[in-house]
Amino acid sequence: MSNYTAIREWADEKTADKTRIVVGLGTCGIAAGGNKILDAVEKTLANNDAIKADVVSVGCIGICYKEPLLDIEIPGKPRLSYGSVTARDTKEILENIFLNNKYEHKKALAVIGDETFEGIPSWKEIPFFAPQERRVLRNCGFIDPEKIEEYIANDGYAGLSRALVEMTPAEVIDETLDAGLRGRGGAGFPAGRKWSIAADNIHTYKEKNPNSDAFGYVICNADEGDPGAFMNRSVLEGDPHSVIEGMTIAGYAIGATYGYIYCRAEYPLAIERLKLAIDQAREKNLLGKNILGTEFSFEIKLKEGAGAFVCGEETALIASIEGLRGMPMPRPPYPAQAGLWEVPTIINNVETLNNIPVILAKGAEVWAEKGTEKSKGTKTFALTGKVENTGLIEVELGMSLREVIYDIGGGIPDGKEFKAAQTGGPSGGCLPASMLDLTIDYEALAKAGSIMGSGGLVIMDTSTCMVDVARYFLTFTQSESCGKCVPCRLGTKRMLEILTRITEGKGKIEDIALLEELAPSIRDSSLCGLGQSAPNPVLTTLKYFREEYEAHILDGHCPAGQCKALITYTIDEVDCTGCTLCAISCPVDAISGAKKELHIIDTDICTRCDTCRQVCNFDAVLIDGNLL
Amino acid sequence: MTVSTQDRSALIPLLQQVQVEMGYVPREAITEIGKELHVSTSDIFGVLTFYAQFRLTPVGKHQVKICQGTACHVQGAPLIIDAVEEELGLDDAHDTTKDGEFTLEKVACFGACSLAPVMIIDEDTKGNITPDKARRMVRKIIKAQAAKAKKSAADKNNGEAKNE
Numbered sequence: 001m002s003n004y005t006a007i008r009e010w011a012d013e014k015t016a017d018k019t020r021i022v023v024g025l026g027t028c029g030i031a032a033g034g035n036k037i038l039d040a041v042e043k044t045l046a047n048n049d050a051i052k053a054d055v056v057s058v059g060c061i062g063i064c065y066k067e068p069l070l071d072i073e074i075p076g077k078p079r080l081s082y083g084s085v086t087a088r089d090t091k092e093i094l095e096n097i098f099l100n101n102k103y104e105h106k107k108a109l110a111v112i113g114d115e116t117f118e119g120i121p122s123w124k125e126i127p128f129f130a131p132q133e134r135r136v137l138r139n140c141g142f143i144d145p146e147k148i149e150e151y152i153a154n155d156g157y158a159g160l161s162r163a164l165v166e167m168t169p170a171e172v173i174d175e176t177l178d179a180g181l182r183g184r185g186g187a188g189f190p191a192g193r194k195w196s197i198a199a200d201n202i203h204t205y206k207e208k209n210p211n212s213d214a215f216g217y218v219i220c221n222a223d224e225g226d227p228g229a230f231m232n233r234s235v236l237e238g239d240p241h242s243v244i245e246g247m248t249i250a251g252y253a254i255g256a257t258y259g260y261i262y263c264r265a266e267y268p269l270a271i272e273r274l275k276l277a278i279d280q281a282r283e284k285n286l287l288g289k290n291i292l293g294t295e296f297s298f299e300i301k302l303k304e305g306a307g308a309f310v311c312g313e314e315t316a317l318i319a320s321i322e323g324l325r326g327m328p329m330p331r332p333p334y335p336a337q338a339g340l341w342e343v344p345t346i347i348n349n350v351e352t353l354n355n356i357p358v359i360l361a362k363g364a365e366v367w368a369e370k371g372t373e374k375s376k377g378t379k380t381f382a383l384t385g386k387v388e389n390t391g392l393i394e395v396e397l398g399m400s401l402r403e404v405i406y407d408i409g410g411g412i413p414d415g416k417e418f419k420a421a422q423t424g425g426p427s428g429g430c431l432p433a434s435m436l437d438l439t440i441d442y443e444a445l446a447k448a449g450s451i452m453g454s455g456g457l458v459i460m461d462t463s464t465c466m467v468d469v470a471r472y473f474l475t476f477t478q479s480e481s482c483g484k485c486v487p488c489r490l491g492t493k494r495m496l497e498i499l500t501r502i503t504e505g506k507g508k509i510e511d512i513a514l515l516e517e518l519a520p521s522i523r524d525s526s527l528c529g530l531g532q533s534a535p536n537p538v539l540t541t542l543k544y545f546r547e548e549y550e551a552h553i554l555d556g557h558c559p560a561g562q563c564k565a566l567i568t569y570t571i572d573e574v575d576c577t578g579c580t581l582c583a584i585s586c587p588v589d590a591i592s593g594a595k596k597e598l599h600i601i602d603t604d605i606c607t608r609c610d611t612c613r614q615v616c617n618f619d620a621v622l623i624d625g626n627l628l
Numbered sequence: 629m630t631v632s633t634q635d636r637s638a639l640i641p642l643l644q645q646v647q648v649e650m651g652y653v654p655r656e657a658i659t660e661i662g663k664e665l666h667v668s669t670s671d672i673f674g675v676l677t678f679y680a681q682f683r684l685t686p687v688g689k690h691q692v693k694i695c696q697g698t699a700c701h702v703q704g705a706p707l708i709i710d711a712v713e714e715e716l717g718l719d720d721a722h723d724t725t726k727d728g729e730f731t732l733e734k735v736a737c738f739g740a741c742s743l744a745p746v747m748i749i750d751e752d753t754k755g756n757i758t759p760d761k762a763r764r765m766v767r768k769i770i771k772a773q774a775a776k777a778k779k780s781a782a783d784k785n786n787g788e789a790k791n792e
């Protein structure tokens with residue numbers, strides 16, 4: 001079977017008219033107890049012969065704060081989604097629907113479709129989903145990632161077919177250039193331009209080394225190093241074929257023979273699903289020799305990373321695949337000139353590659369309708385931290401931070417105030433409330449001192465200490481610095497020492513100037529992006545939250561009440577009921593007081609572990625006299 | 629003899645395989661892999677120490693993983709780490725308890741940020757953890773362990789008594 005129409009017919013037939021009970025089992029779903037829901041579904045089915053349905057587990061649909069999720073698909077009816085379900089809810093929902101024709105339930109979340117149904121609102125009316133534009137996440141949470149037929153039945157591999165059958169490699173590159181797709185791994189380099197440079201080099205390489213067993217490589221960067229983000233993981237877990245298809249199209253465009261997926265070892269589920277997807281694609285002749293009956297052959301191999309942030313940098317990643325320490329190399333030569341084993345190589349991020357099949361299937365013009373002049377398309381973000389609705393979201397580029405945080409995210413919980421939005425992880429920066437109307441695009445974020453990054457978006461409120469956040473990121477970059485170049489190795493160390501000193505109340509006012517002097521020199525003289533961007537968290541917090549640094553240094557005060565060395569715990573005389581819970585919970589016996597009487601914390605013994613404040617039911621434990 | 633470049637790329641996957649099977653990479657394995665791939669032991673050490681994934685010492689019976697990703701950090705992960713370290717008598721330089729029962733690993737984002745802060749004990753993921761809850765979880769395992777040890781000691785005694 002080697003032509004697309006035949007494969008598509010096979011897939012449509014296999015997936016047609018099925019009643020499906022769908023459980024979200026991405027990493028987040030599993031963590032929230034999705035497996036218990038799956039068990040409950042199976043038990044309910046076993047006990048009710050009348051319920052006939054396929055049970056399917058899918059990746060993450062993105063609405064993480066409503067996990068575990070249970071969805072029902074019945075032919076002729078819209079798909080219904082239920083959130084925060086328990087095992088008991090599951091039984092109830094299934095029996096209601098299949099035995100009593102009753103769809104409403106207190107856990108009903110939305111209709112995944114345009115219309116309301118039986119009193120359940122359309123997801124277009126749910127604030128979390130309404131402003132979103134799902135392209136990258138088109139299949140996540142919808143298809144069974146372990147079944148290739150479900151991907152194909154949703155237009156999967158149509159882009160590859162069009163590219164291979166109807167277009168020349170040069171036309172594929174032009175289409176990608178026309179779309180204006182920029183790299184989603186952080187730096188935003190135009191994908192088409194990278195491909196076109198590589199294609200030229202591969203052409204020359206072929207002439208010089210006609211007997212080489214590889215003329216070019218396509219590497220998918222699935223190392224996802226930002227320690228607060230999981231966009232790539234969700235795509236790999238929920239829609240692995242989209243990445244394989246994107247890589248194969250890229251391979252055809254530049255004339256490469258092999259592809260490598262370099263995936264974080266900490267993503268076992270993603271790795272498992274990728275392996276399966278590669279096998280399935282090969283079986284259907286969508287990978288391997290003479291793909292879809294054409295002249296083009298392409299193979300993909302999987303490489304597991306080994307836990308080094310710097311290996312997300314392209315030259316270090318190549319060294320790692322070669323079995324070496326993952327140390328970056330000076331560029332040029334760029335990988336597109338001499339990459340893996342000195343062969344011209346392109347490296348693209350998971351999300352960049354995931355966009356390619358859509359561009360090829362729908363055409364560059366349609367794809368580029370979304371976005372801004374210079375930042376086309378959509379971008380996924382892992383929206384986390386101090387925000388009401390956390391999850392994996394996708395928005396049109398050009399949307400404002402405010403819309404993302406307040407409309408999709410539902411604002412800041414517990415009546416607290418917004419303080420900062422962090423984008424770009426350790427390479428990015430913290431943006432203050434005055435920048436909430438900033439549009440999310442590559443240029444605007446860079447101008448503000450941060451970067452687009454790969455999609456981490458961590459929201460912070462007034463109880464987050466910005467000096468501590470800077471210290472947190474520097475701890476990360478310092479320990480991940482590979483040590484090859486001096487500015488990064490020693491510079492990050494010096495900055496970390498200074499930041500630690502400030503959070504411990506031992507800072508001097510000159511330290512601020514010292515940081516401001518160190519930062520640009522590290523940025524300008526480091527070998528790779530790790531060092532070059534490491535100062536960003538420090539520079540942005542100094543720029544936008546300078547008064548917090550000064551409070552630590554001059555007043556010995558942490559305004560957020562986070563820095564242990566600078567805070568004191570006390571118990572409020574009025575609110576304490578003398579319930580003794582704090583005294584019982586205190587791991588160091590620092591709290592004394594008789595039952596029904598005011599309790600007192602001995603600050604000399606207190607380790608500021610925060611246990612008393614968290615267990616108190618009466619908000620009676622204060623930090624520096626304030627209720628946090 | 630030098631290794632062909634493509635063979636060399638088998639080094640990291642081989643080390644990973646050993647680590648999966650043994651929980652760490654023992655010395656003997658390093659020597660053996662070195663011989664196999666014609667790579668020097670010091671070179672392999674260089675690779676092993678570069679990548680955070682590799683351990684050179686055995687892991688504890690119970691694995692405690694605490695997320696120190698950004699979302700977990702702002703939701704109080706450092707307090708959880710302090711609490712568990714104190715409970716188990718560990719610090720930055722010691723990640724495994726002397727009795728070999730527990731290993732504490734601090735990892736980057738689990739991808740469950742909506743449940744931050746997150747802790748995993750032996751495959752059991754727990755979200756919205758507090759220092760107090762973390763301590764209890766650890767104590768529960770220690771207690772279960774002690775009860776098991778007591779029971780097996782008692783069984784052994786019983787068995788011996790019967791034999792007599």
Ligand SMILES: Cc1cc2nc3c(=O)[nH]c(=O)nc-3n(C[C@H](O)[C@H](O)[C@H](O)COP(=O)(O)O)c2cc1C
Nearest residue numbers: 183184185221224225312313314348349352529530
């Ligand atoms: C220290 C460092 C870490 C990086 N980590 C990643 C990563 O985890 N994922 C990624 O796609 N790109 C990462 N990059 C960027 C890559 O070097 C490269 O630019 C990117 O993979 C290119 O793909 P794109 O053009 O599709 O964005 C990192 C760069 C640096 C300097």
Ligand code: FES
Nearest residue numbers: 695697700737738
């Ligand atoms: S930051 Fe801890 S799970 Fe994501």
